[in-house]
Amino acid sequence: MTRTVALESLTPDAFAPFGDVLAATGDFRLINEGLCHRHHDRARLDFGPEGRAGISIFDAVPRALPYAFTLVERHPEGSQAFVPMHAHPFLVIVAPDEGDRPGRPRAFVTDGTQAINFHRGTWHGVLTPLSAPGLFAVIDRIGTTANLQEYNFDTPWVVTDR
Template sequence: MKLLQPRPLTREAFAPFGQVIELEGATQFAINGGTTQRFHDLARVDTLAEGGRPLISLFRAQPRAQPVRLTLMERHPLGSQAFLPLSAQPYLVVVAPDHGGRPGPLQAFVTCGWQGVNYDRNVWHHPLLALEAVCDFIVVDRGGEGCNLEEWPLAEPTGIF
């Protein structure tokens, strides 16, 4: 089994795959008569392909046994997919560039817990990887007609930690 070493999730390192949703470095301004601070335009939500619509869901991820074993990657060809954690529990993010319609070399990131991610359309990523506890996420992705899920089993399982 190959081993993959996760690195800290940063905007710069994750940019080829989408956006990191975090407050640090965000455009912000006061609204509602100064009682609320708005952190503006944190991710590029892309759901309108082929008549799609924004879909908001809650995902509850069970913690994975360690070492985490990666066997499958997925992507969404018709829209982006954003994950906003509802707790400060760190979780893993695994992505890969596209190599001719299949995942290329895997890259792993570990979040600070409160960071969210928005996978751009067609970005290969692993399903949710909670680490220490059950984690809830608000998920914004595409609803509507058309096939918006492709899965690819990994030829060689990869372990993390």
């Protein structure tokens, strides 16, 4: 048996329960002699009392729709931001927490100009580019305590493009 998840456009309101949408929209400050728009303070980064911010580079294999998955994960000690190093849409899978287990997943697709920041403890799918290159800067917690919990659904979920 397969369960499906319909793909949604990534909007700040729809994604708010899970994290922040990072985009160059809305209010800004002019900086650099008026040649740059600074869209200020777009994400709630959270690295806990024992962590620090780190930036890593991920190079993920592109996937295609329909996309089947069983694995989701979360980071109980800190937030995690995926910032694409390209202008291609990518898939963002999230699930609400239901008693320390993920609930029904939701799937969003970015518009090619957006990045995302998962709030601390948010169940989410793995990094899922939809085309090459799959290069992302990832800003997350660096620390000595464990910061990864994985969950495998018994039955696969399949993301469809509606």
